[in-house]
Amino acid sequence: MIGKVSPSRRLTSRVDASGEVWVYWQCGVRVDLSRVRNVSAGGMFLELNKPLAKGLTTKLHFLVPEGAIQANAEVRYALPGQGLGLKFIAVEKECGPKLAEMLRRLRAMQRAANK
Numbered sequence: 001m002i003g004k005v006s007p008s009r010r011l012t013s014r015v016d017a018s019g020e021v022w023v024y025w026q027c028g029v030r031v032d033l034s035r036v037r038n039v040s041a042g043g044m045f046l047e048l049n050k051p052l053a054k055g056l057t058t059k060l061h062f063l064v065p066e067g068a069i070q071a072n073a074e075v076r077y078a079l080p081g082q083g084l085g086l087k088f089i090a091v092e093k094e095c096g097p098k099l100a101e102m103l104r105r106l107r108a109m110q111r112a113a114n115k
Contacts, residue, residue, distance in 0.1 A: 051078030
């Protein structure tokens, strides 16, 4: 018998960031630099030991070869000792193409590593 398979709620697939992506972020008065575990066009998982509360908004500044990428994201969930699931709520207009290029680069790296 085959069990039910629940569909993913994500609209876009995430790609492993392989330690290649870091973000400088701000949430209220808290400012930090953290590694991104995985990312998609819709959000990301940010590695962080002290989680933030669900619903808070963060300002993100990606530190990547593609150039400055700035976005705002909402905390969707927290895994204590691991990090945060963030959903992008706004990406600066001029940053959209750079975000897409970063995702292409990471997907190419992931494909090459799986060969």
